[in-house]
Amino acid sequence: MATLAIAATDGMLHFELAAACEIFVRDPSGLADPWYDLVVCGPGPVRIGRFLMEPDDGLERLARADTVIIPAIEDVDAEVPAELIDAVRAAHEAGARLVALCTGAFVLAAAGVLDGLRATTHWAHTDVLAARYPRVQVDPDVLYVDNGNVLVSAGKAAAIDLCLHLIRRDHGPTVANAVARRLVVPPHRAGGQAQFVTTPVPARDDHPLADLLPWALQLLDRPLTVEDLARQAKMSSRHLARHFRSATGTTPLQWLATQRIRRAQELLERTDDSIEVVARAAGMGTATTLRRHFSRVVGVPPDAYRRTFRSAGPPHAQERSQ
Incomplete structure (x- = not known):
């Protein structure tokens, strides 16, 4: 059974972490055998938004996982915890498949994992990612990027898309579609699809373009x-x-x-x-x-x-x- 470890540290966003837990916790199709052995790893009790969470194991467990998922971080300007960077590097060196959801890409970039690779993140932070990590080939116009053993997604809905893409890779489209049906989401959106950003309309009534x-x-x-x-x-x-x-x-x-x-x-x-x-x-x-x-x-x-x-x-x- 393949081990799928989700990293959890203070300052991560609960949506992406909870979404990954929900998606990978069980196989609704009953067709995938074996399914993933899901484990949440952290340095101890961690604060995720308004919630206090007790991980299943320590961050050192990431190095023994087959797939490691890094949920989004709330503050892209905050320093990434050194223990998380070390754990991600150890997992990468051990051959784990690394998956960053949304701003989790900043963690992989800080660990040097994305150097020379194509990557994306939420459209609001792609410029920051590109400026801070010039060795990363940032593509702001896609939902997710699959580099084989290193994968990254854009924002929240795209994080779900990438998780379904992983299941499709590992277990085929029938199982992935069954998971999508349970989540009530489209079964497949190609990673090359654009992040659908609507150009804003001025909010002020007195703006020259308001009418x-x-x-x-x-x-x-x-x-x-x-x-x-x-x-x-x-x-x-x-x-x-x-x-x-x-x-x-x-x-x-x-x-x-x-x-x-x-x-x-x-x-x-x-x-x-x-x-x-x-x-x-x-x-x-x-x-x-x-x-x-x-x-x-x-x-x-x-x-x-x-x-x-x-x-x-x-x-x-x-x-x-x-």
Whole structure:
């Protein structure tokens, strides 16, 4: 039986730690034999958010595990405990598979495990990870990265995706899908899929774009131009571009393109409309144009994106009825 050890130290986030415990504690399909021997390892009683937790074993146990999971840490600017770094290095040297969830990537980076490897973390911290650890090849636009024996994920939902990916690797898609059904989540999202970050709309009512952006969101099916936006905002195109950069961190055209992709995602998830109809409703014009831009931004074609959500539908409905 393969041992799966979850590291637990003060300052970790309870969601990722609890999610890993829930996902790997048992096999709901009854098909995987043997399942994982789950053990939580820590230096002693540890404070996880509002909870005090008593680990099963000490951190030195990580070196004897087949797979080691590092949950997210709350403060990426805090110094990673030396005993955790030493335990992770020992596990790596012993040949363990290392898995970091969300900001747990900072622990692997501090241990030097990610040097020369491709990695990701929550989109809000990718710049910090890249600046602090220049030897790490940080990719801010993916859900998770599988380097074989070292794997890392983006934020909370992506952490679940990576855990399911591990089960799929170890036990196959039938078992992974059974776990996904129990969790009521999509059975598979490819790691190369983009972190779906919605470009923000200014929260202040007095912001120069406060009325413009909601107006534009209602008209995404139309061929809006920068000139159209500037005219509606009653300002020059140059002035508009400055406000857009300040409020959203991007240009008017890039913002429009992002919102159109988001609209397409919503329609693919909620409707049975053809790809051609979705393309027109999202302002992409044709299915060919939608497929090109959708695949570039999201990382998977719209047909595959829809199948991910629809394939999870019937089992979810069945589970709710039981």
